[in-house]
Amino acid sequence: MQKAAQIDSLELTDFNQGLFNFLDASPTPFHAVQQQIRLLESSGFKLLSESEQWKLETGERYYVTRNGSSIISFIYGKENIIETGIRMLGAHTDSPCLKVKPNAEISSQSCLKLGVEVYGGVLLNPWFDRDLSLAGKVVYQDSQLNIKSALVDFKKAIASIPSLAIHLDRDANKNRSINAQTDIPPIVLVQDSEQKKNTTLNDFLITQLLKQNVQQDIDKILDYELSFYDTQHAAYVGLEDDFIASSRLDNLLSCYVGTRSLMAADNAVTSLLICSDHEEVGSTSSSGAQGPFLKSVLERLVDTNEQLSCLIDRSMLISADNAHGIHPNFSDKHDANHGPLINHGPVIKTNANQRYASNSETTALFKVMAAAAAVPLQNFVVRTDMGCGSTIGPITAAEIGVKTLDIGVPTFAMHSIRELASSKDGWYLFKALKNFFNADFPITIITKT
DSSP, rough: OOOOOOHHHHHHHHHHHHHHHHHTTTTHHHHHHHHHHHHHHHTTTEEEEETTTOOOOOTOOEEEEEEEEEEEEEEOOOSSSHHHEEEEEEHHHOOOOEEEEEEEEEETEEEEEEEEEESOOOOOOGGGOEEEOOOOOOOOOOOOOOOEEEEOOOOOOOOOOOOOOGGTTTTTTSOOOOOOTSSOOOEEEEEEEEEHOOHHHHHHHHHHHHHHOOOOOEEEEEEEEEEEEEEEOOOESSSSOOEEEETTTHHHHHHHHHHOOOOOOOOSEEEEEEEEEEETTTSTTTTTTTSSSSHHHHHTSSSSSSHHHHHHHHHHEEEOEEEEETTTTOOOGGTTSSOTHHHHOEEEOOOOSSSSOOHHHHHHHHHHHHTTTTOOOOEEEOTTTTTOOHHHHHHHHHHHHHHHEEEEOOOEEEEEESEEEEHHHHHHHHHHHHHEEETOOOSOOOOOO
């Protein structure tokens, strides 16, 4: 393993504090995109609209959103884009969670519960006995019959999913299963009066929107996309702060690292970051990686289909999504030669069955970039007798035809309500990705036949 980069403690502290702030302010994909916009605009990025014609200027910085939950930001480089290709980085804005159903109210034993759907591969047990809040997007109508939308975040704890006492479930520590329909609706209110018995979720949404100084003219709620989340803030863990604990590290950590890396890029070559929604449920949506968002943006950067083909052939995509760190209590779940260690650098993910899109060329190119930044790298290959997850990497490679690399930061408790990662690995990835966006490092290989 190569020697790691010398850690600048002040730079690392600043980087991680920014990550904490980003995580805490991004309880849903809508909020994550909002926070990315805040960072991008502080670095000179300008808003584009998909519904308008684009007049791009070389050397300028732009961003465009879709559904408010996916975002593409890019630097339109000064050098000829057809000749240089595009350096693309991809991540996803969504995380496994509990989403509120349309007709959510459930009254039971003088308590108001909200019915939820399980979004993605949620590890359900850790959701019990947590202080939960609610956030998302609300669509409403004003008194003039205008249809508008706004983001909402209750921020404080408004719900809980209490565990059943051990006295009533003596086998809970041996053989407990969870029924996602009946066991996990969060409790939000004691209905101890007639007024409370008639209270609906929409009543609370209107009140919360008004508290947030959203336009006062709210006639009625039409619909919403709401998710519960843990109110505990992101924080250091460990005797020497070796770990970072937070919700949604998968994959907002990569979104933050990617945003910071693009902000640090120069304007010589064209660089692009795409953060897509719906990865945790297959990416098949208008704003997911299997949708047309990225391709439609690329088509607007060139004049002809032939130019687009040339452009893609000279480009490279890095898919950044967290990797499974080797758990010290369950090390037998890993291939002994490919178990990523916490605080030992980013992970290159490979799979012979194309669950990851890395190949020898993209791996070699990234190794050169990482070595120049003195960033240590690790390898992950799933045990041959176990199934392998996937990322937006193979999806985007298949949709666009671009050569792709899959990487990620080692993580414990992936898909739990509170995940654990290294306090250094995100910073290591940031250092390596800055070189990826640097024109001095090639993204093509000279092939001898």
